[in-house]
Amino acid sequence: MDRRTALKLAAGAAMLPWAARAASAAQPLQVVATTGMIADAARQVGGDQVQVKALMGPGVDPHAYRQTRTDIVAMTRADLVLWHGLYLEAQMQDFMHGLARKRTVVAVAEAIPKDLLRGHDDYADKFDPHVWMTPILWARVVTEVQRALTEARPEAADLFAANAAAHLADLEQLSIYASNSLAKVPEHARVLLTAHDAFGYFGDAYGFEVLGIQGISTESEAGLNRISALVDTLVDRKIAAVFVETSVSDRNIRAIVEGAASKGHKVRIGGELFSDAMGPDGTYEGTYVGMIDHNVTVIAGALGADVPLGGMNGKLAAGS
Incomplete structure (x- = not known):
């Protein structure tokens, strides 16, 4: 290898760290x-x-x-x-x-x-x-x-x-x-019952009583006494709708609906909410804004407020 070639190779080697940093940036x-x-x-x-x-x-x-x-x-x-x-x-x-x-x-x-x-x-x-x-x-x-x-x-x-x-x-x-949509829900209807206690901050912010079958963590168990007590609450207060969650089994919610029906009170499932996970990738509901827009619109609509079906931006999926 001649001296000129060796110098070129050495110069190229000296530039490699800089080139790598530039490419990395x-x-x-x-x-x-x-x-x-x-x-x-x-x-x-x-x-x-x-x-x-x-x-x-x-x-x-x-x-x-x-x-x-x-x-x-x-x-x-x-x-x-x-x-x-x-x-x-x-x-x-x-x-x-x-x-x-x-x-x-x-x-x-x-x-x-x-x-x-x-x-x-x-x-x-x-x-x-x-x-x-x-x-x-x-x-x-x-x-x-x-x-x-x-x-x-x-x-x-x-x-x-x-x-x-x-x-x-x-x-x-x-x-x-x-704030505007949830304020349209009649005060007596501002009760949100879901599979687990994920909506506490929501309740504090918008003036809703939140009832979760399970605790803050889905790892906690829902006992028969808890389900029975919530059935009595639905019947006594004539709560018309409860909600399922996309990331939690709907088994307990359906047990409560059936329990209320056995006591002569019809409760419907007001819709599916995004609690601990967002909607499908590539959809509006798969963004944070779309997730919360969906939840607010579904909750408010199911509990008696007049809200646009398409939500804040008119982007919610039909029937969501």
Whole structure:
């Protein structure tokens, strides 16, 4: 090898680290999110600077979910892992804490001030994790996602800030729609009975009494005494509608409907709500805005409010 060739090869080798860094900067940030709601926030804020993988799809219960081998590979290779925290992904908590010693892992809901959180009915030292049920609280999670993305890719900070501002404006409009629609429900009808106690923040925000057959976690058991007591409540208060959830079995809800019928009170299933997971990928209901728009519209309509069938944006699927 002559001297000129050797110098060229050496110069090329010296440029490789710079070239690799430039190529890396041009590639989307690889982000893994546990829930669909967090994945949606990352996509809204990150735009074309991120490639986001959600571990839990439609209908998946995060309380009981355990990471698979594929999930572990994805998380260990990711630039950033976003999980909810607040004991939502209870079966993954130890793994996440271990992973955080090796990778960048952020529990985005734990950025919410503790004085804004509801206590957990099963654990004295924990909180209700279902903060996505109101856009006002979820906005704080979006801001934390923005912070985490900006820290991971500082050169895209302006883009992330602009995207976050646009998404937060959408959440503000969603909050206004929810408040206005749910205020149309007659006061005596503002009772929301679902499979598990996922709607506590919703009830606090919009003035609804929330009755869950199971507790905050779907891992808790619903006893016969609890079901019998709820049947009596439906009958005594003449509650006309109850709701099933996409991520929880409808067995207990149907038992309550049948129990009320046996006592001469007809209760209908008012619709299916998205509690711990969003709608199908690629649909409006598969976004956070669409998920909450659906829930608000279904609840308000079933309990006597005059609301548009298509929801806030006219995008809800027919009959949803």
